[in-house]
Amino acid sequence: MAVLGSSLQRSKPQPYPSRARSALVRRLVLAVLVVVALGLLTISFRSPTSGILHDAQSYGSAALRPFQVAAVRVARPFRDAYTYVDSLARAKSQNAKLRKMVQDYRSQALLNASAVQQNNDFKRLLRFEAGPQYPKDFRAVNASVLSFPSGAFTQQIVIDAGATSGVHLNTPVVSADGLVGKVTQVGRSTSVVMLLSDPDSAVPARDLKTHVSGLIRHGQGGTLILDRVSKDQVVSKGDWIITRGTVDRRYPDEYPYGIPIGRVVAVGTSDIASFLTVQVQPLADVSSLDAVAALVPKHPRAKP
Amino acid sequence: MTFADGLKAAALLFVAAIAQVSIFSQLHVFGGVPQLVLVTLVAVSLLRGAVAGAVAGFFAGLVVDTATLGMLGLTSLVLTVSGYWIGRYGETTGRDRGHAPFLSVAAVTFLYAFGVLLVEFMLGERAPAGPVMRALFPTIVMNLVLTAPVYALVRFLLRPRERADYATEVQLLG
DSSP: OHHHHSOOOOOOOOSSOHHHHHHHHHHHHHHHHHHHHHHHHHHHHHOSSSSHHHHHHHHHHHHHHHHHHHHHHHHHHHHHHHHHHHHHHHHHHHHHHHHHHHHHHHHHHHHHHHHHHHHHHHHHHHTOOOOOOTTTTEEEEEEEEEEOOOSSSOOEEEESOOGGGTOOTTOEEEOSSSEEEEEEEEOSSOEEEEETTSTTOOEEEEETTTOOEEEEEEOGGGOEEEEOOBTTSOOOTTOEEEEOOOSSTTSOOSSOTTOEEEEEEEEEOOSSOSBOEEEEEESSOGGGOSEEEEEEESSTTOOO | OOHHHHHHHHHHHHHHHHHHHHTGGGOOBTTBOOOHHHHHHHHHHHHHHHHHHHHHHHHHHHHHHHHTTOOTTHHHHHHHHHHHHHHHHIIIIITTOTTHHHHHHHHHHHHHHHHHHHHHHHTTSOOOHHHHHHHHHHHHHHHHHHHHHHHHHHHHHSOOOOGGGOOOOOOOOO
């Protein structure tokens, strides 16, 4: 009883037992990070091409660029070795095919040269006015590819050239083979290029031989589709597809006339479809791009 | 987690993120792409717990989104949750089990793919479930191939903690 009566000093009550406190801290950290990520996502979603966050991201991307370039350089010998072995395996069968193609192209080149000469004469006679032409009216900003499309969500690449090199929004991007896509985001020293294989991509194009126009969109299995070609038009297998360029000066096209896109590999139709199904094999292999060129107009006033 | 451990984990994830966007994203095998950054995150989370996993995921996502000029916060959001979840698994049932890294990588690859799909869908962006499903199996296989060497490297750099250091809510009674 004496014990009960005495004033016993009780230990200070802990707000949380240590285990519960660690759980609280853990959940708090998760909540804070999730909220910050959601905040970044919201701002980035609302203003994807401008604003403080975009500028910060652009500077961050510029800071990461040397590391990306270094990574690409480290990987290049391995990639080259793989490509070398792979090409050796296919070289023999390709050789005969290429020899045949060279013969065909040689005779075609002679005809083309005389046609070009004739075309220039006619233009001079008619005092024909034309917009900027590919490639002579464009400066090629050569850039290496820093990152590649990583999955089903994005068909975009990041290139090593940005606003400081003269690249701007919607600048057409080509490889040695043909059209690759266009710039959709510009940073200080890097840019994002939307590839032709992106579902959002739509390029006005025409058949070089029959002059039939349509829209190049992505297709199945790495191919493209020349869409919006009505059934009464004629497109044949083997025809070359190029960019259409500006048709009306009031609505200048983003792509100049004449950039090669691909070759028609199949033409189909059905009773219920409104348009022809024209399948196009792209010339540029977007899955193994090393370097590309952004086409910047030589004369800034000139629109494609 | 000590400061030195934090630095090591940050360096590992930074290198993994840069390698992911510059090298690994190019390796398409049957539509799948190996995800080095995800495998590294799993290893760090298993060895260092939920808090470290969440922070590591946030950091790695930020580097990936910045390097690709992508939508900032998207990868961070999914990787933060992934890192936290794997960290909790490591702190509780997964510790000391040989199959834990492989099981975690397989599960988190699946959840990551659907997490990104869900966020894209909620944002009204393109969310093609078909290609994601087709690429999922090859991606899991490639990630599992990466798991053993990556986990061994991360384990070498970040020594496993003493058992008493683990924060756990699982209590043995009796």
